[in-house]
Amino acid sequence: MIDYHCHILPGLDDGCRDLAEAVEMAILLVDAGFTCVHCTPHCITGLFDYPIELIKDAVRDLQEVLNAAGIPLQLKVGMEYYVDELFFERLENPLTLGDSNLLLFEISPTASFNLLKEAIFQIRCRGFIPLLAHPERYPTMMPGSKSAGFLRRFIYNALPTDTLFFEKFPPIVKEIIDMGCLLQGNFGSFSGVYGQEVQRVANLHQKQDHYKYFGSDGHRVRQLRKSLCGIEQVWQFDNIA
Ligand SMILES: [Fe+2]
Numbered sequence: 326m327i328d329y330h331c332h333i334l335p336g337l338d339d340g341c342r343d344l345a346e347a348v349e350m351a352i353l354l355v356d357a358g359f360t361c362v363h364c365t366p367h368c369i370t371g372l373f374d375y376p377i378e379l380i381k382d383a384v385r386d387l388q389e390v391l392n393a394a395g396i397p398l399q400l401k402v403g404m405e406y407y408v409d410e411l412f413f414e415r416l417e418n419p420l421t422l423g424d425s426n427l428l429l430f431e432i433s434p435t436a437s438f439n440l441l442k443e444a445i446f447q448i449r450c451r452g453f454i455p456l457l458a459h460p461e462r463y464p465t466m467m468p469g470s471k472s473a474g475f476l477r478r479f480i481y482n483a484l485p486t487d488t489l490f491f492e493k494f495p496p497i498v499k500e501i502i503d504m505g506c507l508l509q510g511n512f513g514s515f516s517g518v519y520g521q522e523v524q525r526v527a528n529l530h531q532k533q534d535h536y537k538y539f540g541s542d543g544h545r546v547r548q549l550r551k552s553l554c555g556i557e558q559v560w561q562f563d564n565i566a
Contacts (some may be wrong), residue, residue: 328362329352329422329509330405330429330458330540334383338366338373340544342458344390349546351391351398357553358519360424361462361491363422363540365429367401372410377420380404403459406430408444416451427538428453429509436465438497455506459542460535466497510536515559531559 331354332340335347342490354362364384368372381402388400401423406412408430421428428448432513441457448455460466498508512520514527530536543549 326358326360328359328541328543329427329538330365330403330511331360331362331543332366332405333400334363334366334380337380339367342545345388346389346546347387348394348396350543350549351387351396351551353546354541354543355396357556359398360463361399361401363401363403363429364478365403365405365422365540366389366436367407368411368415369407377404380420388415392465394501397417401431407439408432408436412444413447416426416447416453420455421453424455426452426454427456428509429458431458432463441501442504445501445504449505456509456538457501458540459505459511460498460508461510461523461530462519487502490532498530502535507537508535509538509540510559511542511552512539512555512559513542513548515555516551516553518551518555530544545562 330340333347333350333354335341335343341347341350350363364380364387366375366380368375384400384402391398391400402420403422404420406415406419406429412430416428419428430444430448432444445455445457504506508530510527510530511518513525515531515539517524536559540551541549543552
């Protein structure tokens with residue numbers, strides 16, 4: 326099993342604080358059945374902004390520590406890009422997930438749908454595959470959510486099945502999937518780490534088979550432990566990579 330989204334590199338972003346915590350997180354992941362994890366620190370202008378070479382060095386250093394400790398976890402490089410004022414410039418030479426063409430990115434919950442579509446379009450224009458992190462955490466993208474407007478919420482509750490609702494009101498994510506954007510769900514969304522609404526929206530996405538990849542989005546040991554409780558809820562589906 327592969328974790329496609331994890332803040333396990335120590336001392337870089339708001340994730341893992343030091344080497345000891347990184348090792349503890351690695352052990353948790355191995356115990357949960359992972360053999361490989363993509364190290365994906367945030368890339369946010371003015372906040373978490375590191376050269377690609379530094380990320381590669383940090384991955385290599387942590388891998389050496391894990392190897393020496395006999396922890397069987399393969400680390401791969403990555404980045405979680407935030408769509409900000411430098412995002413389009415960064416696309417000239419981005420750090421993708423491992424050897425793949427997958428480019429993991431996130432947007433502000435208040436960003437416009439047009440900005441999201443532009444980001445996807447630009448990623449694809451440069452030959453990369455857009456992978457949107459945790460779409461369930463943007464409830465406006467799912468019309469059955471509380472933030473999707475009263476009328477749609479009312480109709481959603483009135484219709485007998487989700488399938489019927491989505492036939493009549495395809496969610497915004499359907500449009501971005503059609504644009505070639507892939508979606509990465511967080512295990513923690515299924516175990517309620519981000520609250521009941523995100524959990525409900527994650528289940529709706531899953532029922533619609535929207536996810537192609539999953540990740541722990543692990544930041545700290547305690548949060549990672551809770552997030553991994555969501556694995557069983559997604560295991561029953563065949564689409565886990
Ligand atoms: Fe993340």
